Amino acid sequence: MGNWLAGGSSEELSGGSSEELSGGLSYLTSVPAHKLEEFIQANLTPNEECLKLIDQDVDDISNFLLSSEITVVRVAKGGSYGRGTVLRGYSDGTLVLFVNCFHSFGDQKAYQHLRIHWIEQLLKHHEKYNKPKKLGNILEIQLSVQGQSILLQLLPAFDPLCFGENPSSQVYRNLKSSMDQVRAAPGEFSVCFTTLQEQFFKRYPRRVKDLILLVKHWYQECRKRMTSPSLQLLYALELLTVYAWEQGCQTEDFNIAEGIRTVLGLIKQSSKLCVYWTVNYNFENETVRNTLLCQLRTQRPVILDPTDPTNNVGEDNDRNWQMLTEAAQDWLCSLGQNDMPPAPCWNVLPTPLFITPSHLLDTFIEDFLQPDETFLNQIKKAVDIICTFLKENCFRHSSTKVLKTVKGGSTAKGTALKYGSDADIVVFLSSLESYESQKQERPQFVQEIRRQLEAFQQTQKLEVKFEVSKWKAPRVLSFTLKSRNLNESVDFDVLPAYDALGQLYSGFTSRPKAYKELIELYRSSDISGGEFSTCFTELQRNFIEPRPTKLKSLIRLVKHWYKQYERKMKSKASLPPKYALELLVMYAWEHGSGLEDFDTAEGFRTVLDLVIKYPQLCIFWMVNYNFNEEPMRTFLLTQIRKKRPVILDPADPTGDVGGGDHWCWHLLAEEAEKWLSSPCFDSKPGQSIQPWKVPVVQTPGSCGAQIYPTVAEGRPVGIQLWNENAGRSF
Structure with missing residues (x-):
């Protein structure tokens, strides 16, 4: 496999070969899933001292321009540099210069070229950065320190936020109105919201940004196959990574392999992607709502900039997304081969329910919520393993007998969701002869089933991870089961119970007696309502399952x-x-x-x-x-x-x-x-x-x-x- 930890920096955004630097895409996919975090720290995370030196240079340029006569009143840091997602080696950044001569979005569009020219002339007097590169209405400065480079773009802009205040709906109404007046392209004024973009990414843990670095590195490895790679698509993948973590995890100490599998899975569904946030704008104002809905109804993929509702950063060349989809599938396959069993992915849907039109709700259910045959077979295999253990192994050396096992919960009723494989099994034991005995003796049977299952897994090559109960006398044994016969782990709840109904299909006559005993106990003791609902699992199942x-x-x-x-x-x-x-x-x-x-x-x-x-x-x-x-x-x-x-x-x-x-x-x-x-x-x-x-x-x-x-x-x-x-x- 080679020494992948000795790999160099990521591909430069302008020139350079990823294969020269890190061995190409096949090199990255050879990294085992359990080594991804080590790979990120060894190859992708920039040196903190280098970043501090670059910060000093950026501050120097900012202070120089703030003290100039062109009335720059505030600066904001954007791009990968401002978002805190800089890759080791070479990355992008922006320095947005808010000038007080721009009183509206329209002023920015009309006079930005003039301010670009003035800034260029002014920088010629800077002792260090006096040769900026001009590309149309963009000035670029290369900042390099000990192997770390930032290509910094300088952009004059209108400040709609009143020096960084949280935006009101009026800000976005003005944005939409101005865009219509000056016929601006969608997202043309996104630079005005750079401060919000910086604040948005500050909310996320460092580990999420490490995952972003891995996704960006993978993207840059893929770029050589693209017809027209863009920084916008790179930003779209950053947002998609944040979305995956928000929707599927939200814990700071997460598994990197699970995270990357989730992001790659979303990329595979790019034709269904619709991702947005309502942290800076929402559906309450009519103008903003209509703008949002117009965007969310456009052709997928849709990945809206959380700071600018007009900016769909997911809108890109279809060939690029197709290429990313194919590359994502290849990497997912390699992750599965390198780790047995493969790390699971988080449950994240590519499209939110909230914006799904009424006539597409059935399609939403079928595409995203309805379990497939793989899921159902997974549950069936797992249930068979546990039921066989309960019936044949668990109490074979005991006077206690398993009268029957009943599958309960959503899987039994036919209402299970596609993701989150879980199964409930109620085991009716001969030693539990009344409701009272169930309450008193259930904890010891929970412990006995656990003890027997721990021994059983040693002989059956199973992997069982038990959930620590918060109760001193647990009512249920919760555990996660892994097996060679299962594609992924299945969460179980096993509940010992008294067989109050006897043989359910012997007739209705057993129920009045069971209910009479239950009511008498409920009235005469301090048990809570529903304490013995497990005794009636079959009735719960039969109430919903035939519908x-x-x-x-x-x-x-x-x-x-x-x-x-x-x-x-x-x-x-x-x-x-x-x-x-x-x-x-x-x-x-x-x-x-x-x-x-x-x-x-x-x-x-x-x-x-x-x-x-x-x-x-x-x-x-x-x-x-x-x-x-x-x-x-x-x-x-x-x-x-x-x-x-x-x-x-x-x-x-x-x-x-x-x-x-x-x-x-x-x-x-x-x-x-x-x-x-x-x-x-x-x-x-x-x-x-x-x-x-x-x-x-x-x-x-x-x-x-x-x-x-x-x-x-x-x-x-x-x-x-x-x-x-x-x-x-x-």
Whole structure:
């Protein structure tokens, strides 16, 4: 393989051969994935002392021009130099000179050439940098220190930010208006927002910038095959790397191999890429919103400059993107060959849901959320491995027997998302003979399964990584499984449980007894609602699994929306469980459509509407339990009188996944309100998708239940339920 750590600097942006410097693209792809970080530090990271000397030169030029008569009032550092993504050897940079004689964007376009000429004449009096190179309206100065060079461009510009203040929507309205007046090209005035660009990149950890260096080095290795390589495309790849980390990781100490695999995977999907940020501009102002939507609806790839909504830096020669796509595939293959098993990639979609038009929601689900056969086979293999272990190996020397194992969670219900392979297995044990024994003895069975699995993996060449439980008496064994039979790792939750229902298909008769015992225990002890929901895993699965495929696709869409917000919150608040959202989707469809072929945008809009109306929600089903007999009738009446929202688990009457004020529904409702302005719900210009008409409150009567009056002291007394939130009875 050769000594790749002895490689030199990256290819120069102007002249030079990458093969002379670092052995070419094949040289880079020979680096093993687990050695990439070492490669970056040894070959790509610039020398700090060299950068300090270059900083001194830049400051010297800045101070010289600031003290001149051409009234430069402020300078900003841009390009790779300003963003802190300088490659060792040779890199680009800009020095933006904000002059007070430019009072508008139009002034910059009309008189920039004059200021360029004056700056050129002024620099001729500088003792060191008196021979700048002029290329059209650009002045260039080469800064070189001990093997580190920066090609610095000097650009006079209008300052729209009032000396670095955060931009208002008025700034971007003026930008759009000026561009229309002077017929400026998209992104022509991006240089005016260099300060914002510098601030944008300062927010990211050093390790993210190391990943950017690796991507840039790879790009420069690819340049010799391009028809017209550009700094704009280089900037696009920097932004794509930031996007990959933001959407898929957000931790400072991440795996470089996972990061590069994610970026290369996004490049492979360049024809679907639509990347943007709303840190400096957003959809609130109508003019800015229309500008943004116009850009986001253009031909892919779209990678918007986070400081200038008119500047699509992803817009480039199609041949260049095609070449990068092919090179990305080659490198991904080499990473897989050099490391067994290959490092996983982060779950990052090339297109955000928020800007997906309503008529493309089904395509979005199919392309990005629907699991493929590879995923499903992966889960099946992993489940088979663990179920075989539980049945045949785990308790073979014990009096405890495995009565059955049941696959639960989203994979069992058919609502799993494409990425994030996870599997729940409920193992029903003969030694757990009651709810009480499950609560008391479950921790010891969790520990026993772990001990046996640790021994089992030694003989089966498996790799198991256990998650440390925060509970002293853990209810679940969480671990990650790797195997030669699996393409990637699978996350597992194994839950020991009491077989309350016995043989489920022996009939309905076992359920009243199971529920009666559960209610008695719930009333007489301090157990929380839903404590024993694992006992009813089959009922939960059977409630959703037979439903139409399109309904399960809508569940996937809502779960994706939820997970995106959950990631943005970074666990700052306790959000409602995903299962509550699944049940809301079911309820919305049952009461609003009921058709197998419905409008996905209408269904999505209805679910968000229910989230917004959370203080009124009272939802339950009567598929596994009902109001016909005591004590279930009295118990259910008590449950639906709780503080809203109330959403009862259709398999477990003690499980109120609405939770009243236990969860931060108000935060989810605020997010839902923001999404009402999404293009997801635009049907025609000036018209928006409307939700289905769905009642937010259910009563026993509305479900067809017959609640007969009771008798007290010889007089009939009707049953009255009080809605604490709405202040009315039913």
